[in-house]
Structures are given as C-alpha cells and as structure tokens.
Amino acid sequence: MSAIAWTAAGSLAAWLWLLLCQGFFWRTDVRLPRRTRPDEWPSVCIVVPARDEAAVLPRSLPSLLAQDYPGPAEIFLVDDGSSDGTGELARELARKHGGLPLTVDSPGEPPAGWTGKLWAVRHGIGLARARAPEYLLLTDADIAHAPDSLRELVAAARSGGFDAVSQMARLRVESLWERLVVPAFVYFFAQLYPFRWIGRKGARTAAAAGGCVLLRTDAAERARVPDAIRHAVIDDVALARAVKRGGGHIWLGLAERVDSVRPYPRLRDLWRMVSRSAYAQLRHSPLLLAGTVAGLALVYLVPPVAVVAGLVGADAATAAAGGLAWLVMTGTYVPMLRYYRQPLWLAPLLPFTAFLYLLMTVDSAVQHYRGRGAAWKGRTYTRPDALPDEG
Known part of the structure; x- marks a missing residue:
C-alpha cells in the first residue's frame, strides 16, 4: 500500500472510532429529559x-x-x-x-x-x-x-x-x-x-x-x-x-x-464568531494548534483527497479507504442537517466546511499574536495567564 493509502486507512479508522466510541455524538435525540410538574413552582x-x-x-x-x-x-x-x-x-x-x-x-x-x-x-x-x-x-x-x-x-x-x-x-x-x-x-x-x-x-x-x-x-x-x-x-x-x-x-x-x-x-460574520474564541479553546497553545490542524486534516480532508488520488492513480485501496471514510463522515452529519431542516446534499460538503473551520482556527491564533484575539464588540481580552494574580 502507498503512503496515501495508509493515511486514508488511518482516516477511516478514526471515523469508525468516532462513529462508535465518542458518545454517539452524531445523534440528535438528546433533548430535555422526561419531566414531571412540581407541586410547587420555585422562584x-x-x-x-x-x-x-x-x-x-x-x-x-x-x-x-x-x-x-x-x-x-x-x-x-x-x-x-x-x-x-x-x-x-x-x-x-x-x-x-x-x-x-x-x-x-x-x-x-x-x-x-x-x-x-x-x-x-x-x-x-x-x-x-x-x-x-x-x-x-x-x-x-x-x-x-x-x-x-x-x-x-x-x-x-x-x-x-x-x-x-x-x-x-x-x-x-x-x-x-x-x-x-x-x-x-x-x-x-x-x-x-x-x-x-x-x-x-x-x-x-x-x-x-x-x-x-x-x-x-x-x-x-x-x-x-x-x-x-x-x-x-x-x-x-x-x-x-x-x-x-x-x-x-x-x-x-x-x-x-x-x-x-x-x-x-455573510461568511465574514461567521468567521468572526468562530475565530474570536477558537484559539482560546486551545488554551493559546501552539502545540495544541498544530495537533488540531493535523487532526482536522486527517479526519476531514484526507477522505476526499484520497478518493481523487485513488481514482486518478488507479489505486483502488486508496479510493476505497477514502470513500468509506467520506461515507461514514457524511452519514454522521445527516442527523444534524435534519435537525436544522436542511437539504441532505450538504452532507458530502462537510470536508469543505471543516477546511473553513481549520482556516478560522489558524486565523484565531494569528489574531491572538497580533494582539487582536478574542475581540468582541469593541473589546479585546487578554489570555488568563497574562492577568494580574488576585490571590
């Protein structure tokens, strides 16, 4: 197997793990639990x-x-x-x-x-x-x-x-x-x-x-x-x-x-919403940023790339592994699209959206190091470890 085929196989393995072992995150049936009316309503x-x-x-x-x-x-x-x-x-x-x-x-x-x-x-x-x-x-x-x-x-x-x-x-x-x-x-x-x-x-x-x-x-x-x-x-x-x-x-x-x-x-509005806090989610760590970018690439970007590379290079193993990974990815996204009442043809486009999120995350780090990170409605917030210690 070629290196791209092994990478596609790794992406498929990651998706099978996400499908079965990550709390069934892709299901959208976690709604308000069963409830009974209290005898006396609290303030x-x-x-x-x-x-x-x-x-x-x-x-x-x-x-x-x-x-x-x-x-x-x-x-x-x-x-x-x-x-x-x-x-x-x-x-x-x-x-x-x-x-x-x-x-x-x-x-x-x-x-x-x-x-x-x-x-x-x-x-x-x-x-x-x-x-x-x-x-x-x-x-x-x-x-x-x-x-x-x-x-x-x-x-x-x-x-x-x-x-x-x-x-x-x-x-x-x-x-x-x-x-x-x-x-x-x-x-x-x-x-x-x-x-x-x-x-x-x-x-x-x-x-x-x-x-x-x-x-x-x-x-x-x-x-x-x-x-x-x-x-x-x-x-x-x-x-x-x-x-x-x-x-x-x-x-x-x-x-x-x-x-x-x-x-x-507009995309600009959504970009600002995500990028203002993405690097804070990673605790302002360059190491976590690098790991996140690599993880997003492996899980979301490798499958479509592997399909194209496999078809162009007549590499059946690469195309099959990439295609199966993309199929599992698409299937796990369908419930969320249904919850949002959106057309299901958007599901195969998830790699493109993930690529946008990857760029937003990188931009969040860039803005942080330029002193414009975590900016919202005219305020820019400092990372916690840069704040004075109040004991």
Missing part, C-alpha cells in the same frame, strides 16, 4: 447580559416577558455599556408588551480580569440575590424562548435532580453561508463534548450552551460563578466545569423551542 430570576443588542432585542425580549411560568419570575437585563440604546429599548418593550417584571441596570465598565459578559452576569446575579431565587436563568439577548420554555426547564431540572440544565439554542440558518457553517458548528461542538457524557454523574466531560442555562442558585454559589470564571472567553464551558467541580449534576442537549435570532448572513 426564578432571569439574567440577560446585553451589549449593543437593539437590532435583536425586539424579537427576543418579548418572548421572555411572555413566559407562561406558574411561579414567581422576574427579568434583570444588564446593559453592558451599549451605545445603541439597548437599555431604553428594553424598557420600552416592557411597557409595550407587559408580562414578567423587568429591571434594567448597568454595572459600568468591567475591571481588569473580567470579560464584559461575565461582569454583566455578576451584576445581574447580584440584583437577583435580593429576591432569593431558587434558580437563575442565564440567557443571551439574542435568544427567543417559546412561552413554556422556563416552565419546561425548571420541570426538567427538578425531575432529574440537575443543578444546571442547558439547551443549545437552534441557530439561524437562512443564508447560504449559514447553511454551510452553522449546522457544522453544532456538530463539531457535540463531537468535542458529547451530550450523553455530560449528563452522566461522575463523568469528566462538562459543557453548557451559554445562550440558555438554568442554574440552581446554591450551585452557582458553591462554584463561585461567575467570579471563578471571570476571565473566561468561552464562558459556557467554563461555567459547566466550575459547577461540576463543585459537585453539581449538569445536563446539556439540543433545544426544540429555544432559538437564536442573531443573523450571520
């Missing part, structure tokens, strides 16, 4: 950090105001230094739509060592503490919830004994680039953090989706959230790890009626 405070969100707030905030929740619930929207009138718009929407009580406040600029979002979350939790809620719902300003969303989240947490229940909101998929990139984003996330492993007690895998996290207040206090993760750019995964380290039981799955209304119509 909940909803914390919404918002920075320059006037464009999406009219589609998201009314859905929170309209929550059909049988217990006490209140919303705290924290305006994180917006320049587009986000805070006043929120008040106007509350006056227009009514519903749950809304408080709008601003904490001012975050101090050194804090990301803006987590500083806003800290302020919101501080405001909520006066109500002594049993649960906190941390949700982003671009997330729209079905009227029964809060009720179902609380019922799931109570029924399963979970300290944190998180749903990965269904992202918008309308433009061509969104169709190519967005379902793959969730697919890759599930591959890194298989949902089935996250919900197991004692399992080390921990992750959450920051757009929708229902968190027991006492679990947040035990985990020192958000103070313990104040510098985290990928704050949802950091939050889940902190809760799990504190002995908490967490759950993460795909949402059915929780949707992001934020548009990413």
